[in-house]
Amino acid sequence: MQSKLFTPYKIKDLTLKNRIVMAPMCMYSSDENGHVNDWHLTHYTSRAIGQVGLIIIEATAVNPKGRISASDLGIWSDEHIEGLKKLTTLNHKYQSKIGIQLAHAGRKAQLKTQPLAPSAIPFNEEYQTPQELTIEEIKQTIHDFKQAARRAKEANFDVIEIHAAHGYLIHEFLSPLSNQRKDQYGGSEENRYRLLHEVIEGVKEEWTGPLFVRISANDFTEGGNTPDTYVPYAEKMKAQGVDLIDVSSGALVPAQIDAFPGYQVPYADQIKNEASVATGAVGLITHALQAEEILKNNRADLIFIARELLRDPYWPKTAAITLGETIDTPVQYERGWRFK
Ligand SMILES: Cc1cc2nc3c(=O)[nH]c(=O)nc-3n(C[C@H](O)[C@H](O)[C@H](O)COP(=O)(O)O)c2cc1C
Secondary structure, eight states: OOOSTTSOEEETTEEESSSEEEOOOOOOOSOTTOOOOHHHHHHHHHHHHTTOSEEEEEEEESSGGGOSSTTSEEOSSGGGHHHHHHHHHHHHHTTOEEEEEEEOOGGGOOSSSOOEESSSOOSSTTSOOOEEOOHHHHHHHHHHHHHHHHHHHHTTOSEEEEEEOTTSHHHHHHOTTTOOOSSTTSSSHHHHHHHHHHHHHHHHHHOOSOEEEEEEOOOOSTTSOOHHHHHHHHHHHHHTTOOEEEEEOOOSSOOOOOOOTTTTHHHHHHHHHHHTOEEEEESSOOOHHHHHHHHHTTSOSEEEEOHHHHHOTTHHHHHHHHHTOOOOOOGGGGGGGOOO
8 A cells, every 4th residue: 555645745846755744833043133043954954854745944034023032033134045045955955845934923922022913902911912003014014925935935945834823913814803903904704814815915926836824724712713714715815826725723812722633634624625725734643644544535635743743853754664665764874774
């Protein structure tokens, strides 16, 4: 039996050697200027050596106020390109594809300055009350995403993922719980989608490569978005040319979530099959058989792994052994598989 996890996956002109994606994970390891340093080069490249098909680097801020913390990576200036290019070059050298998650933290920015958001509603009492974005500031933010896409292209990334999940800026616009605007960016579902629509259009002016969007398919709170809300949103994204929707959930408002292995997979499944768009499944997926079940039952197209890849940078090898597959081992490590 040929496993699906180790079957290549093609998106536009890009071919991933397997379906294993390293999910974006903030490392909070940069300096105030948001530059790539030795930590990022070592951390991501270890997973490339570990044979991950696609590595999506952490939420990278499109402008300084859009950082979650003062040690986030940034892509708001042309000065960031050199470090990011060094990272893509190294990862390509070890035959992994590499993407970048473009992000704005919105009201969840924890900086000294006042955060920005669709409406002046704080995440909870421990967060600052944000300033409601003016129309001019919204346009500037869209421009910042567009410029970030240009820089990502110059840095040779293979994939751009727009971060529209986890209660950060774009998600805040999408949900009626955090967006109570009275203008064209608030109110109806269409109006709440407008920022994401315009960000995608802006990015596309600079980027023709594979484009992913990460969403939170469930706000887990009365009055918030649900997977049903996201089916029409996913159709809109697909119509705009988005290649894959990375389906996460939660983190918009403090909510009780019963997280168990594969708990977000039904959302990826519903969106894939009802909106006819490729999806990525993520969330407590740690075992190769779990990944294989999701792929073979057509519940998602790619498997995003986060914490398991922090524990085991060589998880693809672990998964290959479980599935009876042979994958490349760096020549330097071959003796690790000889037991005599
Ligand atoms: C240390 C850490 C940092 C994270 N940072 C990000 C991030 O930058 N962007 C994002 O979309 N999700 C982020 N996440 C969420 C993961 O991408 C993933 O969705 C989540 O951990 C569930 O997958 P897992 O069960 O495989 O860990 C982070 C998770 C962890 C553990």
